[in-house]
Amino acid sequence: MSELHICRIGEEDIYRVPQLERARFPARFFFPDIDPGVLEQNRDWLAPNFHDPASGDVFLAFQSFLLKAPGRVILLDPCFGNDKPRPSQPRWHMCQMPFLEHLEALGVGWRDVDLVVSSHLHSDHVGWNTMWENGSWVRTFPKARHVISKVEHDAVLKLVAEAGPDTVIEDGSYDDSVRPLIEAGCVDFVPPDARLAAGDGWTLEFMPAFGHTAGHCAMVLRAGGESVIFCADTLHHPVEIADPDIRCEFDRYPAQAAQSRKAVLGRCIAENAILIPVHFVAPVACRVGGRGEAPVYRPLVPSEPKGFADV
Numbered sequence: 001m002s003e004l005h006i007c008r009i010g011e012e013d014i015y016r017v018p019q020l021e022r023a024r025f026p027a028r029f030f031f032p033d034i035d036p037g038v039l040e041q042n043r044d045w046l047a048p049n050f051h052d053p054a055s056g057d058v059f060l061a062f063q064s065f066l067l068k069a070p071g072r073v074i075l076l077d078p079c080f081g082n083d084k085p086r087p088s089q090p091r092w093h094m095c096q097m098p099f100l101e102h103l104e105a106l107g108v109g110w111r112d113v114d115l116v117v118s119s120h121l122h123s124d125h126v127g128w129n130t131m132w133e134n135g136s137w138v139r140t141f142p143k144a145r146h147v148i149s150k151v152e153h154d155a156v157l158k159l160v161a162e163a164g165p166d167t168v169i170e171d172g173s174y175d176d177s178v179r180p181l182i183e184a185g186c187v188d189f190v191p192p193d194a195r196l197a198a199g200d201g202w203t204l205e206f207m208p209a210f211g212h213t214a215g216h217c218a219m220v221l222r223a224g225g226e227s228v229i230f231c232a233d234t235l236h237h238p239v240e241i242a243d244p245d246i247r248c249e250f251d252r253y254p255a256q257a258a259q260s261r262k263a264v265l266g267r268c269i270a271e272n273a274i275l276i277p278v279h280f281v282a283p284v285a286c287r288v289g290g291r292g293e294a295p296v297y298r299p300l301v302p303s304e305p306k307g308f309a310d311v
């Protein structure tokens, strides 16, 4: 089984498809108000994978997720893409990374993907919608429908309308990674609680998780008696499980984002759901236990209950 395999629930295999496996950031880059004591208090499970106590740095991943169900190939949050001009993001400005090669290694060609879902429209969640070919941005997955939350898209359109002619929206990603899809007529704008896909014994739905952006949505997969919450940027780092009130610099509406974090963590506890956030480094997936008032990180381990296969 591929090292990119996260788990199998029901007949669905879930894989991570990384672009940056492990990026180091000063904790205060993401969390300007963080009390370093929080990292220290949780050092026994944060270090060394998620946190480097010597420097105080935190580690984040940048990746997509692939769902393979019988007859369906679904890509969630198509990362930042290649060749995209992002001067404000030196780590992936004009990058060349083996993302499509990872998909190929998982037995998925560019013709196979039939649905692409973006939790929101930040540049690291829409990039592989398009690729640069013969002087223009073309669809990477020509057979796919693309799903975007209508609330999210309306909010971005408002930004576009209010911006001056020289203003760059979302690092330019709307123009090179979203607009070409809309012009091709392959985008479905849906409500933030919409059913996105379903098959024999499984469903995939949006769950509103506003705050990181105006219309940011998590995705909930149900299969084989299990729930998986792909919470996207509702959490950026596992320390937010220990303290969901830590403000993230990249949350546009911080108070609403904290409420959404607590709602997702509460649902994980109530349903014993598997949590898969975009920016957690491998092994990415966890469950969330309850200890009094505070949620607790519980990594997936081989002794998980029947119906779940770890690798």
Ligand SMILES: [Zn+2]
Pocket (backbone or CB within 6 Å): 122, 124, 125, 233, 278, 279
């Ligand atoms: Zn992100």
